[in-house]
Amino acid sequence: xxxxxxxxxxxxxxxxxxxxxxxxxxxxxxxxxxxxxxxxxxxxxxxxxxxxxxxxxxxxxxxxxxxxxxxxxxxxxxxxxxxxxxxxxxxxxxxxxxxxxxxxxxxxxxxxxxxxxxxxxxxxxxxxxxxxxxxxxxxxxxxxxxxxxxxxxxxxxxxxxxxxxxxxxxxxxxxxxxxxxxxxxxxxxxxxxxxxxxxxxxxxxxxxxxxxxxxxxxxxxxxxxxxxxxxxxxxxxxxxxxxxxxxxxxxxxxxxxxxxxxxxxxxxxxxxxxxxxxxxxxxxxxxxxxxxxxxxxxxxxxxxxxxxxxxxxxxxxxxxxxxxxxxxxxxxxxxxxxxxxxxxxxxxxxxxxxxxxxxxxxxxxxxxxxxxxxxxxxxxxxxxxxxxxxxxxxxxxxxxxxxxxxxxxxxxxxxxxxxxxxxxxxxxxxxx
Numbered sequence: 001x002x003x004x005x006x007x008x009x010x011x012x013x014x015x016x017x018x019x020x021x022x023x024x025x026x027x028x029x030x031x032x033x034x035x036x037x038x039x040x041x042x043x044x045x046x047x048x049x050x051x052x053x054x055x056x057x058x059x060x061x062x063x064x065x066x067x068x069x070x071x072x073x074x075x076x077x078x079x080x081x082x083x084x085x086x087x088x089x090x091x092x093x094x095x096x097x098x099x100x101x102x103x104x105x106x107x108x109x110x111x112x113x114x115x116x117x118x119x120x121x122x123x124x125x126x127x128x129x130x131x132x133x134x135x136x137x138x139x140x141x142x143x144x145x146x147x148x149x150x151x152x153x154x155x156x157x158x159x160x161x162x163x164x165x166x167x168x169x170x171x172x173x174x175x176x177x178x179x180x181x182x183x184x185x186x187x188x189x190x191x192x193x194x195x196x197x198x199x200x201x202x203x204x205x206x207x208x209x210x211x212x213x214x215x216x217x218x219x220x221x222x223x224x225x226x227x228x229x230x231x232x233x234x235x236x237x238x239x240x241x242x243x244x245x246x247x248x249x250x251x252x253x254x255x256x257x258x259x260x261x262x263x264x265x266x267x268x269x270x271x272x273x274x275x276x277x278x279x280x281x282x283x284x285x286x287x288x289x290x291x292x293x294x295x296x297x298x299x300x301x302x303x304x305x306x307x308x309x310x311x312x313x314x315x316x317x318x319x320x321x322x323x324x325x326x327x328x329x330x331x332x333x334x335x336x337x338x339x340x341x342x343x344x345x346x347x348x349x350x351x352x353x354x355x356x357x358x359x360x361x362x363x364x365x366x367x368x369x370x371x372x373x374x375x376x377x378x379x380x381x382x383x384x385x386x387x388x389x390x391x392x393x394x395x396x397x398x399x400x401x402x403x404x405x406x407x408x409x410x411x412x413x414x415x416x417x418x419x420x421x422x423x424x425x426x427x428x429x430x431x432x
Contacts, residue, residue, distance in 0.1 A: 031061060032068065038138035039069040039120060046118060046135055046142060047071075052151040052296040053117030054316075056103045058126055058143075063100040074114045075102040082318045088340035091161065093169020093212060093241035104233075105241040107210060109173050109186065109279055112149040112286075115316040119143045125227045128246035129276070130208060147283055152291025152303055152353075154311040156180070158345060161338045169241050170212055170272055177282045186279050187272040197266040199255040208274040209244035211255065213237070215268045220258035225251065232258055244271065291315075291353070301355040305346070312337065313344045317355070326354040 043055060055071040066073030076085075077100040086101040092110045095102035103116065108130055119131060121141050127133050131143035162175055170187050177186045187210060192201040203209065213221070216238045223231045226245035233242050244253060257265040289311060291303035305313060314337045317323070323342060325332045328351055337343040342355070 035122075035138060035140050036069055038140040039065075039071065041137045042120070042135055042140060042142045043069070043071040051294045052115065052301075053148070054115050055118045055120065056106075056111075056116050058119055058121040060102075060104075063102050073103065074106070074116055075104075076100060082320070082340070084336075084340040085318050088338045091169065091172060091338070093172075093239050095235050095240060096237070097235070102235070104235075105169070105243075107173060107187070107241065107243075107274065108145070108147045108208075109177075109282065111145060112147055112283055113314075113316070115149060115151055117145050117148045119145070123228060128208070130246070147279065149283060149287050150290045151294050151296065152305065152313060152315050153286050154289035154305075154307065154313050155286060155337070157310045157312055159312050169239055170210075170270075177278055180282050180285045182278055182281045182285070184275060184278045186275050186282065188275060190271045190273050192269065192271045194268075195254075197257060199267060199269040200252060201255075201271045202252045203247040203249055205273075206248050207246070208276065209247050209253075210272045210274060211242045211244050211269050212272070213240050213242075213267070214270050217262070217264060218257065218259075218267045220262075221267060221269070222256045222258040223253060224256070225253040234258070242269075299357045301353075303353055305351045305353060307346055307348045307351070310345075310347050313346055313353075315342045315355075317342045320357070322357050322359050324356050324358070326352075328352055 047053075047055075052072070054074050055066065056073055056075065057065060060075070063075045063077035066075060076082075079099050081100065086096050086098075089096045089101040089105075092106070094105035094110065103111075103114070106114065106116070118134070119126075119142075121143060122139060124133060124141050126141075126143060130146055132146060133141050134144040135142040159179065162172065162179075170189075174186050177184075190201065190204070190209070192199055194200075201209075201211075211223075213236050219234065219236050221233045221236060221242065223233065223242070223244065226247065236242075247253070253271075255267060255269045257267050289305070289307055289309075291305050291313070294303040295301070301315070301317065312335070318340060319334070319336050319342050323334070325334055325342075325344070327344065327346075332344065335343045335345055344353075
C-alpha cells in the first residue's frame, strides 16, 4: 500500500510539472481559439475546387494547428506518426522529433516538393518575392507561394535522394539541383563572424538568406535585425535550417542563444544565400510534366497524366501499406521518393491514375467488432438465463418446512352441582 501511494504521488507530480512547463505556460484555450474562425474562412475561400495544396504557417503554437483549424498541412504531431516522413524531414534540415515532423526549416525548394502553396501569418511583414499576400481575415494574412509545384510532379526516371547525404539539408538540396542537370550552388555559404557567444552577419548584397545550426545542444535561437525585427526559433537540432529573410545590402543580423537554462550559451551558425535563378530552373525541370484534373479527399485521389518521356511521378502522399493504386485500371505497386512518399515509374503515354486508401487493420477491426457484439449479445442473454435458473435450482433444493398441526379447541363444561355457590359479600358485612 505504501509503495502504491508513493508511485501515485510521483506520477501526479510529473503530470503537474509537465503541464506547467509544456501546456499552461505555453498556450491556453483562448490563444488556441482566438483566430480559429479566421483560418477556416481563409482556407475555405482559397482552397480551390480542383487539385490539392497544403497550407502552412510562418509561426505556430503547436505542430497540430492545422488539425484544429481543419486545413491540410505539412506538419503533424502524433505518437503514431509516419517515421519515414520524419526521416525525410530530418534529411532536409526541417524540424523533427520522435513524435512530430514540422514544416519549419523548409526552403522554397523543399516547400514546393511538399506541395505547400499557402502560408498563414499574423503580420504583413513576410511579403517579398517568395510570398505575396493574397487574402486577409481578422488580422490573419494568407500568403501565396510564388514558387510551387502542382500535385503529382514528374522527376527524371528513377530519380531519388542521395543515400550518402543524411542530416545535411543544405548540401542535399544543392546536390539534388545538380542531379537535375543544373550547374551551380543554389544555397551558397556566406561569411559570418563569432561575436562572443553570438553570431553576426552583414549582407553584402540584396537577397533571400537562410541559416543552419552547426552544433548539437542549441535548441533555441533569437534572431534580430531582419523582418520581423525579432524572431524566436525553438525545437532546433544540429543542421536545422532557419529562414532569415529578404535582406538588403548592409543589413546586419544577430543570432543569440535564446535558452536561459543553457549552460553553454555560445552558438555556431552558418548563413547561406539563395540563388533564385538556380532554384527556378530546378523547379521548372520538375514541373515540366504534372498531373491534371486532380481530385483529392481523405481516402481517394484521382488524376490524369500525359508523359512525353519516361519519369518518376511523385505524389506528396506519405507511403502507407493501405494505399491501392490503379493505373489505367490495372493494379500497380508503387515505389517511393526519399523512402517516404508515393511514386510511380512510368513510360511515355497517357494515364488515368486512381488511389484509394483502406487502413491495413480495417478488416481485422471489423471482424473483431462483430465478434465482440456477438459475445456481448450472448452474455446479455446468458446472464439473465443463468440467474433465473440458479434461483429456480435454489428453490427446488431448499427442504420444505413441516406443516403446523391445527389445534382443536375443546370446550370443557362443569356440572352446576359441582360449583360451590358464593356467599353474598354484602350479607357477610351486615352480620359483622
